[in-house]
Amino acid sequence: MSTTHEVTNQVPPIDGYDVAADPALLESVRQQGAGWVEPELHELGERAGGEEAREWGRLVNANPPILKTHDRFGNRIDEVEFHPHWHDLMTVAVQHGLHAAPWRSDRPGEHVARAAKFLVWGQVEAGHSCPISMTYAAIPALRANQRLAEQYEVLLAARSYDFGLRVPTEKRGLIAGMSMTEKQGGSDVRANTTAATPNADGTYTLVGHKWFTSAPMSDLFLTLAQAPGGLSCFLLPRVLPDGTRNPIRLQRLKDKLGNKSNASAEIEYDNAVGWQLGEEGQGVRTIIAMVNNTRLDCVLGSAAGMRAGLVHAVHHTCHRRAFGALLVDQPLMTNVLADLAVESEAATVVAMRLAGATDRAARGDRQEEMFRRLGLAVSKYWVCKRAPAHAAEALECFGGNGYVEESGMPRLYREAPLSSIWEGSGNVAALDSLRAMAKQPESVEAFFAEVDLAAGVDARLDSAIAHLHKELSDLEDLEYRTRRIVERMALVLQGSLLVRTGNPAVADAFCASRLADDWGVAFGTLPSRLDTAAIIDRARLR
Known part of the structure; x- marks a missing residue:
């Protein structure tokens, strides 16, 4: 072969590593009381880092789902055809309980364990995480109707992935979806026009058009519609108890920026049958x-995406040489990588702390429930807002190689904005934080009780907390300043967690940059005299 085709200075494949070998994640799992899950977490992590799973992720995005409205005879079927590896991804997720399994266990730490596995397996492929997440989230709302909960909860929590449209009670396991927004209202779900008419048998007939429906091949859907008593919540199966198809018409699949493997549909309820969850007029509350x-x-x-981007960037720079040295050893790249690592660890630590609050709140801890209410709102705003910038900078560490699909970085980049839009975009999440503080002042008390656990440990954090109190006491132009306030709350919370439970080098860098304002606008602007080597070392593959 001609020497012009000799390949040098290229980075070896990243396949064959343990995705769960993440110090920040493992430390958080132990701190939140789920250390018992580590053997399974490493088993899942090794599978997530293997060549097979990564190929599954590539193929399901290269071959997106296809809508089949009719069969070859002209009968309406409203089905979505997925690449076979979509079902492989779903099977692994369900078998490891990433869906609703924690709701059926009393063991402390179940929701933490599930969150850790979700973060690890989500680094393989993000699209299938959507129906997994919907199923996890459905059970608390389903419990607003005891009879329906008794009928479906065990099947939703079962560790069997049983794809196909059949009577739900005849399947080994179920997947749930959600259908809320409409084209005229978007996030303002109270503007919904879908009508729900009560029937003599206790069911409702729904007529309306939903703009976004997550995972349309799910077995059950939670949806909002206008009943005689106001906006209400309903459960609709795709297949009715008598075996007939519920008339939920799939009009089209959305052509999205990212999340290509997952089918997001525009649907029409054509006299579809549903069962009420909660009381009429209490749909939003339900x-x-x-x-x-x-x-x-x-x-x-978002934390999963940041960790994946960081690991890939560090791996690339540890093997790629330029200007006579490895990229990772060059001072400016060191600054960039350390900054990305600090952001990633802060996101992981706060995500797992919120999972711990979820676990304890599910067992009746009111203080944790109130902390979670506000802590989740501010973290949803900030962590998800940071993900696109993080993905862009991680991609840039590859140079032009990162812009090529084969690197995997473009898919990560396209996926990054979704979490900031899903379940309420930036303004909705920020305003929800204000709403929580106004309607549930005990959530503010719980939030500050949490961050004050680090009082006196780091002067930069203490100053940031004091400044936050001052910001919150000023009610002038409060809504206008909401993003500024919520951002500060999220940073203070992350700083408190890192100072108390995180790696000292990471905590020092976080406080110096995010809290003491010794930081630029772009990643790679950390101040001097930080232990960047120790920070980056936590992201190296072993």
């Missing part, structure tokens, strides 16, 4: 239990 749990997964998904 479904918010589902929304809050999917918001947790937005934070986890």
Whole structure:
């Protein structure tokens, strides 16, 4: 072969590593009381880092789902055809309990364990995480109707992935979806026009058009519609108890920026049959239990994307040489990588702390429930907002190689904005934080009780907390300043967690940059005299 075709200075494949070998994640799992899951977490991590799973992720995105509205005879079927490896990804997720399994266990730490596995397996492929997340989030809302919960909860939590449209009670396991927004309202779900008419048998007939429906091949859907008593929540199966198809018409699949493997549909309820969850007129209150749990997964998904981007960037720079030295050893790249690592670890630590609060709140801890209410709102805003910038900078560490699809970085980049939009875009999440503080002042007390656990440990954190109190006491132009306030709250929370439980080098860099304002606008602007080598070392593959 001609020497012009001799390949040098290229980076070896990243396949064959343990995705769960993440110090920040493992430390958080232990701190939040789920250390018992580590053997399974490493088993899943090794599978996630293997060549087979990574190829599954590539193929399901290269071959997106196809809508089949009719069969060859002209009969309406409203089905979506997926690449076979979509079902492989779903099977692994369900077998490891990433869906609703924690709701059926009393063991402390179950929700933490599930969150850790979600973060690890989500680094393989993000699209299939959507129906997994929907199923996890559905059960608290489903419990608003005891009879329906008794009928479906065990099947939703079962560790069997049983794809196909059949009577739900005849399947080994179920997947749930959600259908809320309409074209005229978007995030303003109270503007929904879908009508729900009560029937003599206790069911409702729904007529309307939904603009976004997550995972349309799910077995059950939670949806909002206008009943005689106001906006209400309903459960609709794709297949009715008598075996007939519920008339939920799939009009088209959305052509999205990212999340290509997952089918997101525009649907029409053509006299579809549903069962009421909760009371009439209380639809938002009922479904918010589902929304809050999917918001947790937005934070986890963003943290997963950041960790994946960081690991790939560090791996690349540890093997690629330029200007006579490895990229990782060059001072400016060191600054960039350390900054990306600090952001990633902060996201992971706060995501897992919120998972711990979810676990304890599910067992009746009111203080943790109130902390979670506000902590989740501010973290959903900030962590998800940071993900696109993080993905862009991680991609840039590859130079032109990162812009090529084969690197995997473009898919990560396209995926990054989704979590910030899903379940309420930036303004919605920020305003929800204000709403929580106004309607549930005890959530503010719980939030500051949490961050004050680090009082006196780091003067930069103490100063940031004092400044935050001052910001919150000023009510002038409060809504206008909401993003500024919520951002500060999220940073203070992350700083408190890192100072108390994180790696000292990471905590020092976080406080110096994010809290003491010794930081530029772009990544790679950390101040001098930080232990960047120790920070980057935590992201190296072993």
